[in-house]
Amino acid sequence: MTLSPSAFAYVADLVRREAAIVLETGKEYLVEARLHPLARAAGLPDVTAYVTHLQSPVGRVHRAAVVEALTTNETSWFRDREPFDVLVSHVIPDLLARTEARRKITIWSAACSSGQEAYTIAMLMAEHVVPKGWQVEIVATDIAPSMVRRTQEGRYSQLEVGRGLPAPLMVKHFQRSGTQWQVSDQLRSMVRAQTLNLAAPFPLLPVFDLVFLRNVLIYFDQPTKHGVLSRVRRVMSPDGYLFLGGAETTLGVDETWHRTAVGRFTLNRPRPQVDGPLPPVLPHRTPRTLTGAPLTSTLLSTQRAN
Amino acid sequence: MSVIAPESPVTAHDLQVFGEEVLTAFLLEQDLPATTQPDADAGWVHASIAVTGGWTGHITLEVSRAGADVLTRRMLLAEEISPEDVTDAVGELVNVLGGNVKGLLLEESALGLPQVHTYDEPAPRRAAVEVCHAELVWAGHPVDVRVWLDEQDDTTPGDNS
Amino acid sequence: MQALVIDDSRTMRMVLRRQLELLGYGILEAGDGQQALEVLAAHADAPPVLATVDWNMPVMNGLEFVKAVRAEAALRDVTLMMVTTESEHGQIVRALAAGAHEYLIKPFTSDALVDKLDYLGLNPQRSVA
Numbered sequence: 001m002t003l004s005p006s007a008f009a010y011v012a013d014l015v016r017r018e019a020a021i022v023l024e025t026g027k028e029y030l031v032e033a034r035l036h037p038l039a040r041a042a043g044l045p046d047v048t049a050y051v052t053h054l055q056s057p058v059g060r061v062h063r064a065a066v067v068e069a070l071t072t073n074e075t076s077w078f079r080d081r082e083p084f085d086v087l088v089s090h091v092i093p094d095l096l097a098r099t100e101a102r103r104k105i106t107i108w109s110a111a112c113s114s115g116q117e118a119y120t121i122a123m124l125m126a127e128h129v130v131p132k133g134w135q136v137e138i139v140a141t142d143i144a145p146s147m148v149r150r151t152q153e154g155r156y157s158q159l160e161v162g163r164g165l166p167a168p169l170m171v172k173h174f175q176r177s178g179t180q181w182q183v184s185d186q187l188r189s190m191v192r193a194q195t196l197n198l199a200a201p202f203p204l205l206p207v208f209d210l211v212f213l214r215n216v217l218i219y220f221d222q223p224t225k226h227g228v229l230s231r232v233r234r235v236m237s238p239d240g241y242l243f244l245g246g247a248e249t250t251l252g253v254d255e256t257w258h259r260t261a262v263g264r265f266t267l268n269r270p271r272p273q274v275d276g277p278l279p280p281v282l283p284h285r286t287p288r289t290l291t292g293a294p295l296t297s298t299l300l301s302t303q304r305a306n
Numbered sequence: 307m308s309v310i311a312p313e314s315p316v317t318a319h320d321l322q323v324f325g326e327e328v329l330t331a332f333l334l335e336q337d338l339p340a341t342t343q344p345d346a347d348a349g350w351v352h353a354s355i356a357v358t359g360g361w362t363g364h365i366t367l368e369v370s371r372a373g374a375d376v377l378t379r380r381m382l383l384a385e386e387i388s389p390e391d392v393t394d395a396v397g398e399l400v401n402v403l404g405g406n407v408k409g410l411l412l413e414e415s416a417l418g419l420p421q422v423h424t425y426d427e428p429a430p431r432r433a434a435v436e437v438c439h440a441e442l443v444w445a446g447h448p449v450d451v452r453v454w455l456d457e458q459d460d461t462t463p464g465d466n467s
Numbered sequence: 468m469q470a471l472v473i474d475d476s477r478t479m480r481m482v483l484r485r486q487l488e489l490l491g492y493g494i495l496e497a498g499d500g501q502q503a504l505e506v507l508a509a510h511a512d513a514p515p516v517l518a519t520v521d522w523n524m525p526v527m528n529g530l531e532f533v534k535a536v537r538a539e540a541a542l543r544d545v546t547l548m549m550v551t552t553e554s555e556h557g558q559i560v561r562a563l564a565a566g567a568h569e570y571l572i573k574p575f576t577s578d579a580l581v582d583k584l585d586y587l588g589l590n591p592q593r594s595v596a
Contacts, residue, residue: 036329040322158554162571162576162579162582163582171563332574391477391478402552402574
């Protein structure tokens with residue numbers, strides 16, 4: 001009835017071989033949850049039958065999908081919350097003051113997965129930037145064409161919209177469409193999705209004011225991390241801001257960035273090429289969180305990489 | 307029932323989608339305790355929830371007693387369960403499916419409260435047009451889910467709560 | 468921190484209790500809106516910080532409960548999160564307009580519940596220093 005021990009052992013071995021990720025005993029529920037939709041799509045009654053199918057010559061084509069299903073992280077709206085608080089309290093006011101002449105903000109959501117981060121940013125821009133008459137362009141990229149398509153469609157299952165999307169923003173920007181929720185045309189018109197491999201030379205890209213490169217460097221080795229960060233810096237405005245994931249840092253990887261702590265969050269900025277004044281640091285108004293509550297701690301310190 | 311349902315906003319595929327979501331959310335918990343309870347009696351658990359208003363009909367769920375016991379243990383993460391637990395858990399499952407189905411309807415309608423019965427045989431059907439049906443598999447047990455459009459000339463009050 | 472779990476299904480109360488207890492909440496329970504108001508009255512000196520509110524319940528439904536709580540100044544610090552199978556856009560709007568702060572559609576994963584509490588600042592395991 002549930003996943004058989006031999007089926008679990010096969011899947012654990014497959015994922016360890018192909019992605020160097022270890023699935024310990026006790027993770028059977030995870031295998032069942034992630035592979036169940038694949039089993040149904042293949043017309044098989046349960047995951048054990050699906051795993052048996054995988055081991056057959058005709059079923060081997062599904063192995064890549066299994067590895068992807070078990071190694072892709074679930075992505076949620078307002079993931080980690082803090083970067084978006086800092087975006088609203090500090091970064092947007094700074095950009096509005098700084099890029100006055102252009103009245104346009106250009107943003108990159110790198111490794112965008114199914115688009116939740118790009119549309120989270122779009123919601124905040126719709127709230128805080130668009131009403132001031134500014135244009136916003138968000139380029140969302142992912143290595144997987146399937147994720148790029150999902151981002152373009154902007155349709156999410158009920159379980160997906162349940163992940164961290166605040167109800168007031170959900171009713172404002174989404175409509176039900178059958179069993180799914182469709183993001184509004186306003187947000188979709190801000191987001192342009194395309195495929196891009198971060199580990200290879202970049203195609204032609206605009207100059208970005210903001211880059212969200214979160215929870216992706218952790219998958220790369222040190223030289224690749226350095227390569228990604230220096231390519232990213234070349235497509236960023238010198239006044240721009242780079243957002244990394246909570247467990248990621250430019251420190252010790254690429255010293256051409258300088259780091260600014262805002263509360264518990266660290267913003268990275270491209271370092272000027274020649275000695276000169278650093279871009280002034282923040283903020284232009286009293287910091288507020290998304291919900292209007294004051295940030296508990298604001299500018300704690302400014303670090304400079306030597 | 308040989309009546310063809312009029313075009314409906316609810317399809318078998320929709321029921322499968324909702325079934326997957328219920329499975330993912332409530333029925334795949336880890337650390338499931340092993341049971342020492344004897345196998346459940348034979349028979350069936352039948353749950354129904356009414357929708358009234360712009361669209362009037364009901365959603366039914368039918369599962370074997372053995373299957374209902376397994377689903378109840380998974381939801382409660384409990385080893386020992388009572389018949390009342392089974393009634394409540396299966397009722398909540400049809401409530402969740404029913405609310406999601408109602409969300410697909412174009413007309414504004416209200417959801418009733420779940421009714422749960424156990425039968426020795428699959429439950430008798432009442433005067434209604436089957437809109438769609440899906441055979442879900444939850445925790446290895448077949449679960450029969452159907453959406454019914456109540457016949458409009460029915461003068462008896464529907465399920466009320 | 469205490470949370471009041473309001474649902475006519477004791478299965479659902481148990482699901483929510485388990486997930487909230489794991490986060491460190493103490494749990495009060497009620498099977499309908501009327502019972503929930505009585506629980507709040509009995510804990511008037513220290514009301515729970517959070518109430519999860521089912522919509523369709525006998526005696527008093529969740530929407531009426533939300534309106535009743537919002538009419539009571541002494542209960543204004545209770546955060547109200549609908550947890551219901553009602554899933555139409557219009558229903559969510561209605562609940563928010565009545566004074567609910569958040570809305571979680573059943574079925575939901577425990578991760579989704581934690582996300583909502585994180586956003587509300589009501590996850591005891593991630594309280595801001």
